[in-house]
Amino acid sequence: MTAEEKDRVQQRIMFLRDELNRHNYLYYVKTAPEISDFDFDMMLNELVELEKQYPEFDDVNSPSRRVGSDSSAEFKQVQHRYPMLSLANTYSEGELRDFDNRVRNALSEPPTYVCELKFDGVAIGLTYFDGRLVQAVTRGDGSAGDDVTANARTIRTIPLKLHGSDYPREFEIRGEIIMPRAIFDELNREREDEGEQPFANPRNAAAGTLKLLNPSAVAKRRLDSFFYYMLGEELPFDNHYQNLMAAKEWGFKISEHIQLCSNLECVFDFIKYWDLARKQLPFDTDGVVVKVNSYRHQAILGMTAKTPRWAIAYKYKPEQVSTVLLSVDFQVGRTGAITPVANLKPVKLAGTVVKRASLHNADQVALLDVRIGDWVYVEKGGEIIPKIVGVDLSKRSPLAKILEFPTHCPECGSKLVKIEDEARHFCPNQFACPPQIKGRIEHFISRKAMNIDGLGEETVALLYDNGLVKDAADLYFLKKDQLLLLDRFAHKSAENAIRSIEKSKNVPFYRVVYAIGIRYVGEATARSLAQHFGSMEAIAKATYNELVEVEDIGDRIAQSIIEFFSNPANRQLVEKLKMAGLKLQVEQNENLQLSDALKGMSVVISGTFSKVSRDELKELIRQHGGKNVSSVSASTSLLIAGNNIGPSKLEKATKLGVKIVGEDEFFKLIGQE
Ligand code: IVH
Numbered sequence: 295m296t297a298e299e300k301d302r303v304q305q306r307i308m309f310l311r312d313e314l315n316r317h318n319y320l321y322y323v324k325t326a327p328e329i330s331d332f333d334f335d336m337m338l339n340e341l342v343e344l345e346k347q348y349p350e351f352d353d354v355n356s357p358s359r360r361v362g363s364d365s366s367a368e369f370k371q372v373q374h375r376y377p378m379l380s381l382a383n384t385y386s387e388g389e390l391r392d393f394d395n396r397v398r399n400a401l402s403e404p405p406t407y408v409c410e411l412k413f414d415g416v417a418i419g420l421t422y423f424d425g426r427l428v429q430a431v432t433r434g435d436g437s438a439g440d441d442v443t444a445n446a447r448t449i450r451t452i453p454l455k456l457h458g459s460d461y462p463r464e465f466e467i468r469g470e471i472i473m474p475r476a477i478f479d480e481l482n483r484e485r486e487d488e489g490e491q492p493f494a495n496p497r498n499a500a501a502g503t504l505k506l507l508n509p510s511a512v513a514k515r516r517l518d519s520f521f522y523y524m525l526g527e528e529l530p531f532d533n534h535y536q537n538l539m540a541a542k543e544w545g546f547k548i549s550e551h552i553q554l555c556s557n558l559e560c561v562f563d564f565i566k567y568w569d570l571a572r573k574q575l576p577f578d579t580d581g582v583v584v585k586v587n588s589y590r591h592q593a594i595l596g597m598t599a600k601t602p603r604w605a606i607a608y609k610y611k612p613e614q615v616s617t618v619l620l621s622v623d624f625q626v627g628r629t630g631a632i633t634p635v636a637n638l639k640p641v642k643l644a645g646t647v648v649k650r651a652s653l654h655n656a657d658q659v660a661l662l663d664v665r666i667g668d669w670v671y672v673e674k675g676g677e678i679i680p681k682i683v684g685v686d687l688s689k690r691s692p693l694a695k696i697l698e699f700p701t702h703c704p705e706c707g708s709k710l711v712k713i714e715d716e717a718r719h720f721c722p723n724q725f726a727c728p729p730q731i732k733g734r735i736e737h738f739i740s741r742k743a744m745n746i747d748g749l750g751e752e753t754v755a756l757l758y759d760n761g762l763v764k765d766a767a768d769l770y771f772l773k774k775d776q777l778l779l780l781d782r783f784a785h786k787s788a789e790n791a792i793r794s795i796e797k798s799k800n801v802p803f804y805r806v807v808y809a810i811g812i813r814y815v816g817e818a819t820a821r822s823l824a825q826h827f828g829s830m831e832a833i834a835k836a837t838y839n840e841l842v843e844v845e846d847i848g849d850r851i852a853q854s855i856i857e858f859f860s861n862p863a864n865r866q867l868v869e870k871l872k873m874a875g876l877k878l879q880v881e882q883n884e885n886l887q888l889s890d891a892l893k894g895m896s897v898v899i900s901g902t903f904s905k906v907s908r909d910e911l912k913e914l915i916r917q918h919g920g921k922n923v924s925s926v927s928a929s930t931s932l933l934i935a936g937n938n939i940g941p942s943k944l945e946k947a948t949k950l951g952v953k954i955v956g957e958d959e960f961f962k963l964i965g966q967e
Contacts, residue, residue, distance in 0.1 A: 303344060307351050310341040311455075314357040318450055319457070319545050346902040349938045355426050355454040359447055369440035369505070375466065376525045378419060378433045380600055381583060381607040387562065390584070393606045394558045397586060400595050400603075405586045407555040408535050409564040411572065412581035412607050413520050415472035416501045418446065420521075423464050425456040425544075432504065436600075442504055446471075448513035453545035461544050465526030469519055469546075473500040474577045477516045487737060488816035491718070496578050518577065521546045533587045554587065565608055572610075581609035614673045615648075616686055617641035619666055622653065622697055624704045628733025629813055630721040632700070632710060634659055636670070636682055643674055651680040655717040656699045665694035705729050725863045731765065732758050734811045738766035742817055743809035744801055748787075748794035756780055766809070767867050769795050770874030803877045807833065810867065812858045814851045822846050823855075826921065829879035830868055834859040843896065843923040891964045892920025896929055900943045901936025903957050911960075918964045926952060934960045 295303075317334055342358045345351065384390060397405050419439070421429040430446030432439040446452055449471065473481075473496040481499060482492035493499035503515045524537045531537045535554060542548040551568070555561045565582045572579045586592055586604035595603040618639040625633045634653040641648055651672050653659050662685055664670060669686040702709055703721035705728055710719040721727050735754045739746035746769070749757075757763045762776055772795065777788035801809075804824035808817050815823070826844045827833045833855065841852035858864050872878050897920045899911050906914070911934065912922045926933060926946045933947040933954045947954055955963060 300348075303348055304351055307341065307344050307348070310337055310344070311353070311356055314338060314341060315453070315455055315545075318357060319453065343907070346907070347904050349902050352938075354447070357454065359454070369442060371434070371438050372429065372431045372441045373438045374419065374431065374434075374436070375421075378417065378436045378439065378468070379597070379602060380436070381605055382598075382601045383581075383607045383609050385609050385611055390561070390606065390608055391558065393584070394561075396603070397591075397595060401591055404556065405591055406533075406588065407561055408538075408585045408587050409553045409555055409561055410522055410583045410585070411520075411549055411551050411568060411575075411579045412583045412609070413470035413472055413522075413549075414495075414497050414578040414580040415470035415520075416497065416504055417468065418442070418471050418504075418519070419466050419468045420446065420452065421464070421466045422456060422461070425459075425461055427452065427454050440505070444509045445504055445506065445512040448509050449517045449519055451519045451547040456544040458544060460530060460540070462526050462528035462530070465524060465529060467521050467541060467546060468523040468525070469521030471500050471504055471517050471519050472496065472577050473503065473515070474518055476576060477518075481515060484816060487740065487742070488814055490814065491716075519547055520549050522549070522583070532589050534585055534589070534592075535587050569610055580612075581607050583607050612673050613643055614671050614683070615641050615643050616669050616671050617648075619664060619668050619670045619682070621666060624700050626703060626705050626721055626727060626729040628730060628737055628811070630724060630727065630730050632703070632719045632721065634697075634699070636664075638670070638672065641672065643672060643680060648672055648674070648680050651682050653682055656712075656719060657717045659697055659699060665690070665696055667691055667694040703727060724861075728758065735763065735766045735769070737811050738809045739769070739798075740809075743805055744798040745805075746794050746798045748791035753782060753791070756782055765863075765867050765870070767870030767874060770799070770871070770876075799875050799877070801877065803830075803880050806830070806871065806876050806878060810858075810864070810871075813854045815855065819846055819851060824880060825916070828916070830872075831878070834865070834868065839929070840921075843921070845922075845924050888917045889965060890919045892918040892932070895920040895931035896923045897921065897932045897934060898923055898926050898930050898943070898947070898952075899934050899936070901939035903934075903936040905957060905961075914964060914966075926950065932963075 314334070314337055317329055317337075320328055338358060341356070345356060345358055382393075384393070417433040419431050419433075420427060421431075427443070427447065429441065430443045430452070431441055434440060447454060475496055478493065478496040478499050485492050493502060499515075500517055503512055503517055506512050506515075521541060522538070524534075524541060529537050530540050535552070538548050538552065553560070553564050555564065561582075561584055568579070568582060584606050586595060592602065592604040597603060619636050620639055621637045623635045623637065625635050627633065633655070636651045636653050638649055638651055651670075653662075653664065662670075662682065664682060664685050669689040670682045671684040671686065672680050673683045674680045699719070700710065703723060706721065706723050706726060708721050708723035708727065711722050712719050721730065724730055732754055735758065736751055738744055739749050739754070741747075749769075754763075757769075757772075757780075760780060762772060762780075763769055772792065774788045774792050777783040777791060778785070783791070802824075804821045805817075807824050807830065808815065808820035822844050823833050827836060836855070838852050838856060841847050841855055842849065847855075868878070892915060897915045899908055899915075899922060903911060915922045920932070923930065926943055928950055930947070930950070930952045933943070933952050935944065935954050935956055944954070
């Protein structure tokens with residue numbers, strides 16, 4: 295390639311990066327996209343391909359990296375350049391007046407305050423050098439935190455490269471990583487579908503996500519951010535507000551809801567307004583932060599050991615009421631998990647009447663020492679259902695009854711088991727415990743599984759209770775006449791139900807893998823399994839070692855798959871689904887087997903390739919009978935080495951005597967020169 299051509303490629307790469315950065319900003323920060331998602335994806339694909347072909351133009355800050363790399367690493371501890379302070383909190387107007395008095399007494403002129411929302415997320419500090427993101431660190435203990443740069447790079451509202459040129463050479467900006475409520479709800483629905491414990495609130499979900507070791511998993515969770523504090527020697531303005539406005543121009547997501555106030559009444563108005571209005575925001579806020587605007591004033595006021603004297607957080611009280619705990623039900627979920635649910639004397643809370651509240655698990659019950667007949671405090675935070683947060687011991691009656699956690703399943707009487715590391719008890723009687731069976735059928739018909747929309751939770755219960763279905767496969771053998779025996783169905787609705795059951799036979803294989811409800815196997819894992827093994831039979835036969843070789847499958851999931859298929863009832867379910875005519879293998883056109891050239895071989899791909907993408911390589915490996923695995927081990931048969939291959943992988947492969955081929959040699963091997 296001539297120098298001139300190379301120049302042109304570089305120009306194109308730079309152009310694509312700038313454009314993608316600009317569109318990312320328009321989409322995520324301004325929420326005013328100028329191009330369609332499709333056009334954006336096309337540009338991104340072009341960039342990814344060019345970067346693959348020309349690794350010499352690689353840049354860790356390229357917008358292509360937003361998808362995250364697959365490599366995982368333990369987090370490095372990093373010392374904060376400026377300690378990461380917290381804020382003094384108050385819930386009372388009186389204390390806010392005290393704060394204002396202290397500020398006024400210390401200054402010789404009246405202060406200007408900046409009122410901001412207090413975002414309920416995870417604090418982060420981002421360091422920029424020459425307009426590029428170089429480091430992202432969590433609060434940690436305030437003096438040192440976790441280096442989560444790789445994860446932060448996947449958050450689309452965090453600019454990787456700043457706009458304009460009037461930013462300081464080096465500075466730090468602090469803010470909050472948040473998970474919008476809609477994303478949180480979706481994530482929890484998925485987790486429940488997969489038999490995982492849902493996150494208690496968006497803050498926990500954001501914190502858990504930011505600490506994931508796999509950046510591409512972080513990218514999928516769609517975190518968001520807001521920035522509210524700048525630090526550096528060369529900030530452009532001598533006050534907080536103007537610097538934040540400048541940061542907005544550089545591409546940071548700065549809240550629209552900031553108010554300059556020259557007196558406390560204005561601050562109270564802001565607080566009052568947002569107490570109600572915040573409920574309409576798509577993310578959680580738990581208060582208002584009031585800051586003295588001028589840096590000169592801030593310096594005069596100084597700090598206490600932990601918090602600045604120039605700022606205070608006014609926190610909204612979580613809405614809480616007290617009521618009587620009447621009784622506790624122990625509910626059994628699809629996976630057999632037991633959840634204690636409190637029945638309360640109905641009480642009004644945050645606009646709705648609350649009759650039930652979660653007690654989470656046995657540990658929580660013990661921690662609260664809650665008894666039947668107690669007056670309990672119920673709170674509605676960012677949580678899905680209200681929860682009991684405490685007991686009013688002053689009102690405890692001597693008759694209050696200690697809550698016994700059941701030793702046996704309230705639905706089927708089986709002895710409960712406690713799994714190590716899990717706070718919940720489980721009913722092990724998977725195949726005869728009614729709520730577990732109904733729960734599994736509900737999962738089977740759900741949208742992302744078989745998508746049988748003519749049925750719902752109540753119909754499933756009716757079909758099961760009347761003995762018409764005992765497992766999900768029985769749905770396929772239902773006759774219209776049988777449905778008509780049930781009150782719920784008339785001719786038309788019965789026909790619709792049968793039709794939608796019939797239609798579901800066409801859903802692709804991976805969704806059947808998801809639908810059968812293997813614990814911890816979510817949609818993405820089902821897809822990987824389907825793609826890797828090609829058929830239900832192959833998945834059922836796979837050994838532990840074969841399973842953990844599949845991308846995204848670790849010890850826990852592998853164990854769960856083996857356990858699932860070792861159970862005769864599950865094997866019978868699969869057999870019945872096969873008889874019913876569901877797709878139990880990858881479709882012919884999806885699974886074109888071209889040759890046996892790689893039969894029985896475990897193949898590792900490493901580096902970047904010029905003729906094909908990694909996904910295409912994976913597909914080729916499968917089409918020629920091989921299996922793609924992610925890491926080099928003694929059982930690896932072949933390593934396809936691309937450009938920039940990691941030296942440790944190469945060394946390991948050499949040491950283990952694994953055959954190493956380049957891209958061209960690989961094509962020869964599969965007879966495609
Ligand atoms: S300013 C030195 N502004 O709340 C002052 N903090 O409870 C730095 N927070 O540590 C913080 N929204 O993690 C500031 N608008 C906002 C905020 C905010 C949320 C967090 C932050 C802080 C904590 C204090």
